Amino acid sequence: MTLANQLKWEKLADKALAGEKLSMEEGLSVLNAPDEELLLLLHASFRVRYHYFGKKVKLNMIINAKSGLCSEDCGYCSQSAVSEAPVEKYSLLRKEDLIEGAKTARARKAGTYCIVASGRGPTRRELNEVIDAVKEIKEKYPLKICTCLGIVSDEQAKQLKEAGVDRYNHNLNTSATNYGNIATTHTYQDRVDTVQTVKIAGISxxxxxxxxxxxxxxQVVEMAYSLRELDADSIPVNFLNAIPGTPLQGMKELNxxxxxxxxxxFRFICAQKEIRVSGGREVNLRQLQPLSLYPANSLFVGDYLTTEGQESNLDLQMIEDMGFEVEEATHE
Incomplete structure (x- = not known):
């Protein structure tokens, strides 16, 4: 490795810090970086992360508020209509259970608590249940509340905002040019429109x-471009955990x-945004999980929707061992 190799990645960091977008060629060079230069690349991405977030790590926890019973055919999802995975199926949890989940999130030092419900979009009853729970959670705990309820209308988004919802999650999942290979019961544009809807309502x-x-x-670079253009405040980067029984079972492309x-x-292209290491990090990053904190500034703690996550105490130990610090929630 030469000084020129190091400067190549540092120049990308300089470009990101200047607010400039990487070219497709530059983006591909990151994904094609020789393994021998991985630490140099991570150092350059850490410069950008450190500039905006220091050594703080945001923690997020999700609750699977409604499991299975979904009409959509997303090929990666164990809860979809086409999945044969043996997952637990249940309707929306009671308000008391959602509030108890917030208590657990607080105990795990999470700053954001995300209420996730399967399905194309919420029914009136489901929306009202979530709204009631959010109002009570906001009174009790200094947590940011994120909801993930599928496609929502302008009016539903306004109701969530009025209830105190801080953030709404609706992933693009893949690039526009790959979307038809992943799901057919809704479109890529449906997802973009939903993100725009919650933005207009004043939700992050x-x-x-x-x-x-x-x-x-x-297409990976295209995804990063799309999320930069959408101006998403928080960007969860999931790595496929190909669950047996789903259409994508057996797919194993990652190391x-x-x-x-x-x-x-993603740090270079969406420099100022919360980049979160999300689903599949344990099975895909494995022993290199700690290094993810150099480009990313956020983690999920606890379990995911239908799969188990790393024990929270191990996440906290990892953060401490790497010399980082949890950014705890406080009442504003």
Whole structure:
């Protein structure tokens, strides 16, 4: 490795810090970076992360508020209509259960608590239940509340905002050019429109992707471009955990080094945004999980929707061992 190799990645960091967008060629160079230069690449991405977030790590926790019973055919999802995965199926949890989940999130030092419900979109009853729970949670705990309820209308978004919802998650999941290979019961544009709807309502948009679903490297760069253009405040980067019984079962395209390069790419392209290492990090990053904190500034703690996550105490220990610090929630 030469000084020229190091300067190549530092120049991308300089470009990101100047607010400039990487070219497709530059983006691909990150994804194609030689493994021998991985630490140089991570150092450059850390410069950008440190500039905007220091050594703080945001923690997020999700609750699977409604499981299965979904009409959509998303190929990656164990809860979809086409999934044969043996997941637990239940209707929306009681308000008391949602509030108890917030208590757990607080105990795990999470700053954001995300209420996730399967389905194309919420029914009136489901929306009202979530709204009632959010109001009570906001009174009790200094948590940011994120909801993920599928496609919502302008009026539903306004109701969520009035209830105190801080953030709404609706992932793009993959690139526009790959979307038809992943789902057919709704479109990529439906997802973009939903993100725009919650933005107009005054809710902070959370939107990200799933890496490892047969997309090309060019399409990975396109995803980062799209999320930059959407101006999503929080970007969860998931890595496919191909659950048996789903259409994408058996797909295994990723290795830990490539996952780190993807995170570096998103940091360079969406420099000022919360980049969160999300679903599939344990099975895809494996022993390299700690290095993800150099480009990313956010993690999920606890379990995911239908799969188990790493124990929270191990996440906290990892953060401490790496010399980072949890950004705890406080009442504003």
């Amino acid at each position: 948009p959370c939107s990200g992707c799933i890496i490892g679903m047969g997309e090309t490297k060019e 830990p080094r490539y996952c780190l390069k993807v995170l570096a790419l």
